[in-house]
Amino acid sequence: MTKNRIKSHPILDIPKKEPAFFYWDKLKLEAIKDEMISSALFANNIKIFGHHHKDGSAQGIFCANGQCAKCTVIANGIPVKACMTPVRENMIVESVKGLPRLPDVDKNPQISNIEHLEIDVLIIGGGPAGLSASLQLEQEKRRWIMHI
Numbered sequence: 579m580t581k582n583r584i585k586s587h588p589i590l591d592i593p594k595k596e597p598a599f600f601y602w603d604k605l606k607l608e609a610i611k612d613e614m615i616s617s618a619l620f621a622n623n624i625k626i627f628g629h630h631h632k633d634g635s636a637q638g639i640f641c642a643n644g645q646c647a648k649c650t651v652i653a654n655g656i657p658v659k660a661c662m663t664p665v666r667e668n669m670i671v672e673s674v675k676g677l678p679r680l681p682d683v684d685k686n687p688q689i690s691n692i693e694h695l696e697i698d699v700l701i702i703g704g705g706p707a708g709l710s711a712s713l714q715l716e717q718e719k720r721r722w723i724m725h726i
C-alpha cells in the first residue's frame with residue numbers, strides 16, 4: 579500500500595484505479611497503472627531519484643514537466659525522465675548514480691517521417707523576446723518557425 583496518496587477528499591470523489599507493480603532498486607512497489615514514475619515514487623515516499631555525477635547532490639523532481647532531466651532514472655535499462663514516463667507492470671526502475679549509461683545497440687535506430695523545412699530563422703522560446711522576434715520577422719516577410 580502506498581503511503582502518500584490522497585485517499586479521501588471532502589468534495590471530490592477519489593476514483594478507483596488499477597494498480598501496477600514495479601521495482602525501485604530491487605524493491606517491489608505499488609503504483610497506479612499508467613501514472614508517471616515520479617508520481618509512483620513520491621507515493622511511495624521516495625523523493626531522491628539519484629545523485630549528480632559531479633558533486634553527488636541529490637536529484638529528483640525539479641520542473642515536473644520534462645524540461646530539466648533532474649528526475650532521470652533508469653527504466654528497463656534506458657535513461658528516462660521519471661516525470662514524463664509512465665510506469666509499466668513489472669518495470670525495473672533504478673536510481674541514477676553518476677552519469678547514466680546508454681544501452682549497447684547493434685545498429686542505429688530507425689528514424690522516419692522527418693519533415694525538412696526551408697526557413698530563414700529558428701526562434702527558440704516563445705517568451706517576450708521570441709514573440710517580439712516573430713513580429714519583426716513577420717514584418718520583414720522572413721520565413722521563420724518557433725520552437726517552444
Ligand code: FES
Nearest residue numbers: 640642644647661
Ligand atoms: S523534473 Fe524536470 S524533467 Fe522531470
